[in-house]
Amino acid sequence: MDTIDEEIIRCVLRNARSTYAEIGEAAGLSAPAAKRRLDRLVATGAIRGFTALIDTRALGWRTEAYVEVYCKGNPSPAELQRDLEGIPEVVEACTVSGAADAVVHMLAKDIAHLEQAIQRVREAPVIDRTESVIVLSRLLDRPRL
Incomplete structure (x- = not known):
């Protein structure tokens, strides 16, 4: 390079x-x-793909939640990523320490849309169950460097 x-x-x-x-x-x-x-x-794999960045606010997606994900067995992070990346409402996902295997940040237009999206997360083959918290108000939203 x-x-x-x-x-x-x-x-x-x-x-x-x-x-x-x-x-x-x-x-x-x-x-x-x-x-x-x-x-x-x-x-060579230096560039793995090309994507579109979606402005979720322009779509009217203002309902947000953090979802703890508990997996079946011990799937690799790559397996979990494959199951989550096809769900557009998942805007961020991280493996974490603690009881949950991952935490997923989701955006949707309303509660009904969020519920449908969480259900799609639950239907992923590696996922056993989820626990969700809905964001009521955003207190800080600092840009990342």
Whole structure:
């Protein structure tokens, strides 16, 4: 990985839909050269995929909950991640110490939508049960560095 690769990564992090010309301009390359470098970054696994960032507030998703997840057996974090990543209401998930295996932060438009999303979490093959707390008010919401 060199500074050109780093510029390519910065460009696609800003906008995963950047054109090869835009990526090339950011990295000082032609569009075909940018495509080759980007393809190599994907092939080596340095870039694992491209995604869309959703503004949940624009969708009207203002109901939020933290859900403790208890797993069946001892699944790997990768197995748990696979089961959770297909649920768009799950905006963050972490394995944790303590009784729960993971904590999931969820957003939904209302309680009924949240209940449906939590049910989809419960239906995941590795999950035994969940315990949820609904956020009433957000006291601090500091940006992460």
